[in-house]
Amino acid sequence: MTVLRAVFLDVDDTLVDFDRAARASLGATLGADADYELWRTLDHYRRYESGELDFQTMRDLRMADFLAMVGRDDDVPSAPGLEARRFDGLAQHYALYDDVLPCLDMLRARGLLLGLITNNIASHQRHKIAAVGLAELFDAVVISGEVGVAKPDPAIFEHACNVLGVGAHEAMHVGDNLVADARGARDAGLLGVWLDRRGAHRGAHRDLELGVTVVSGLAQLADLVA
Numbered sequence: 001m002t003v004l005r006a007v008f009l010d011v012d013d014t015l016v017d018f019d020r021a022a023r024a025s026l027g028a029t030l031g032a033d034a035d036y037e038l039w040r041t042l043d044h045y046r047r048y049e050s051g052e053l054d055f056q057t058m059r060d061l062r063m064a065d066f067l068a069m070v071g072r073d074d075d076v077p078s079a080p081g082l083e084a085r086r087f088d089g090l091a092q093h094y095a096l097y098d099d100v101l102p103c104l105d106m107l108r109a110r111g112l113l114l115g116l117i118t119n120n121i122a123s124h125q126r127h128k129i130a131a132v133g134l135a136e137l138f139d140a141v142v143i144s145g146e147v148g149v150a151k152p153d154p155a156i157f158e159h160a161c162n163v164l165g166v167g168a169h170e171a172m173h174v175g176d177n178l179v180a181d182a183r184g185a186r187d188a189g190l191l192g193v194w195l196d197r198r199g200a201h202r203g204a205h206r207d208l209e210l211g212v213t214v215v216s217g218l219a220q221l222a223d224l225v226a
């Protein structure tokens with residue numbers, strides 16, 4: 001039987017309540033009535049992840065398209081400036097979910113190594129990780145922008161395991177994205193855990209149906225590492 005030695009965690013919407021920060025900053029930039037649910041439906045970030053758009057182009061285009069969608073055509077030429085304000089404003093609203101620090105304490109108490117594996121550009125993500133006080137709590141911080149590969153590519157999970165000196169079969173990775181986090185980790189040989197905070201997938205057989213272990217909150221990791 002393999003002994004678990006390391007736990008990796010995703011950052012956005014796993015540890016950092018990015019959704020809350022994004023909603024608050026959109027409202028601060030465009031007005032409290034800005035339709036965040038509509039903003040969430042835009043697929044520009046996926047187009048950045050697939051390599052179709054670079055990061056800055058993606059951001060400016062997303063804001064311009066959003067303004068057009070909500071009928072603010074006069075603001076479309078100002079999209080780059082508005083996007084800069086929205087993006088810079090995110091940092092003021094970053095916060096950890098309530099279950100993060102108790103979970104990290106529990107994992108530490110069990111003698112486990114801790115790492116972050118996150119997809120983003122490095123400077124932005126380093127800033128965020130420091131802003132919420134996570135930087136000093138982890139033994140390894142692996143950012144796709146620095147490594148050159150992104151989740152769900154097995155190479156980023158292998159790299160993270162190498163940084164901590166553990167084998168893939170000795171590690172678990174937990175994240176809110178079923179494909180990039182849970183299945184990506186599983187396919188790299190780690191225990192892949194999907195954090196389904198919204199309870200999107202229920203049912204007694206969901207682990208079998210999805211092919212990964214599912215939890216609805218970080219407190220449930222205590223049972224998985226026991």
Ligand SMILES: [Mg+2]
Nearest residue numbers: 010012013176
């Ligand atoms: Mg995430």
